[in-house]
Amino acid sequence: MRISDLDTPALICDLDILERNIATYQQLISDAGLALRPHIKTHKVPAIAHMQLAAGASGICCQKVTEAEVFVAAGIKDVLISYNIIGQPKLERLSRLARQADVTVAVDSAYAARGISAQAAADSVEVGVVIELAMGNRSGVATPQDAVELGRLVTALPGVRLRGLMGYPTGPDPECLDFFEATITAYRAEGLCVEMVSGGGTATAWQAAAQKPIGFTEHRVGTYIYHDCMQVQRSPHITLDDCALRVICTVVSRPTPDIATIDGGSKTFTNEGLGGEAKAHHIIEYPEARTIKQNEEHGVIDASACPRKPEIGERITVIPYHACVTANLHDTVVGVRGDTVEVIWPILARGRVH
Ligand SMILES: Cc1ncc(COP(=O)(O)O)c(C=O)c1O
Incomplete structure (x- = not known):
């Protein structure tokens, strides 16, 4: 089977690039003296996680309990839920999971810690806990002192075992690393466990070597596996040639001479990143084209800057702005080598929001 045989929109992944990305980042993080823990939010495919582990990854990271369930069922034994x-339904599932695998969870409040502890103790299981340090304003404790207080609480609670600290994204800005350094120092002074200090981010992976001397033990990377236009914009180390994930779309209309409409809209890519000056997706055959609007099933492309215009019926190859949210919308990802379809992976953990 060839790429041209696939119905569109088709999510495909260039296996040569995927394998190269796995090897490059494993080397980068190993050379920095850290363990690499892939965040599976990007691909949500157990078979790809096994490729990452075979290359040297230490375990995996998930965002949701239901995602973790898919990977534990696929035989993965070391999971960080960041x-x-x-809430009770999730706590019960977490406890069940802790029977089957080594599970560590990030917390940033006494509320979260007490909930996990109560359920784990009732079920006679142990759940590892890392305290999340706030690296922005979405979650995490705000000061080293807050982290110490929460660390002390977790150490005293039944059913949970304090393992250390985590944050996202970590580095390269000095404020974030100073926060970690001050907290690690305070933890050591208090005799609190810092066996696991987990940093993260694909763009910041290139500076991960600076994190080891501070006391970090691992780096979580997600998008590195596929890369996307957002990462290309963020890091000088990442180029379009590193982007493994693409969506094959068909031109379905040319409502004006300069507009081409494709069969991939927000249900294929999400609308994330669209708008403003950002040149959202990249179309390999038409690098000058810009996506100007997406409805659910229509992607509207301004082709005015293209010397040759896309024709109705033509298939184009789109590198998405954000790989993770795009992969989450598809049932399968088709692994290709050159033009040949080599494997079709079900995206088993897609849509797992609980
Ligand atoms: C907690 C956490 N860790 C790691 C990652 C991976 O980051 P990246 O995709 O930049 O590698 C993410 C991404 O959102 C995250 O939320």
Whole structure:
């Protein structure tokens, strides 16, 4: 089977680039003296996680309990859930998971810690805990002192075992690393566990070597596996040639001489990143084209700057602005080598929001 045989829109992944990305970042993070823990939010495919582990990854990271379930069922034994687990249904599932795998969860409040502890103790299981340090304003404790207080609480609670600290994204800005350094120093002074200090981010992976002397033990990377236009914009180390994930779309209309409409809209890519000056997706055959609007099933492309215009019926290859949210919208990702379809992977953990 060839790429040209696939119905569109088709999510495909260039296996040569995927394998190169796995090897490049494994080398980069190993050379920095850190363990690499892939965040599976980007691909959500157990088979790809096994490729990452075979290359040397230490375990995986998930955002949701239901995502973790898919990967544990696929035989993965070391999982960090980098998200506050709040609410009884999730706590019960977490406890069940802790029976089958080595599970560590990030918390940033006494509320979250007490909930995990109560359920784990009732179920006679142990859940690892890392305290999340705020690297922006979405979650995490704000000061080293807050981290120490929460660390002390977790150490005293039943059913949970303090393992250390995490944050996202970590580096390269000095404020973030100073926060970690001050907290690690305070933890050591208090005799609190820092066996696991987990940093993260694909763009910041290139500066990960600076994190080891501070006390970091691992770096979580997600988007590196596929890369996307957002990462190309963020890091001088990442180019369009590193982008493994593409969507094959068909031109379905040419409503004006300069506009081409494709069969991939917000249901294929999401609208994330669109608008403003950002040149959202990249179309390999038409690098000058810009996506100007997406409805659910229509992607509207301004082709005015293209010397040759896309024709109705033509298939184009789109590198998405954001790979992770795009992959989450598709049932399968087709692994290709050159023009040949080599494998079709179900995206088993897509849509797992709980
Ligand atoms: C907690 C956490 N860790 C790691 C990552 C991976 O980041 P990146 O995709 O930049 O590698 C993410 C991405 O959103 C994240 O939320």
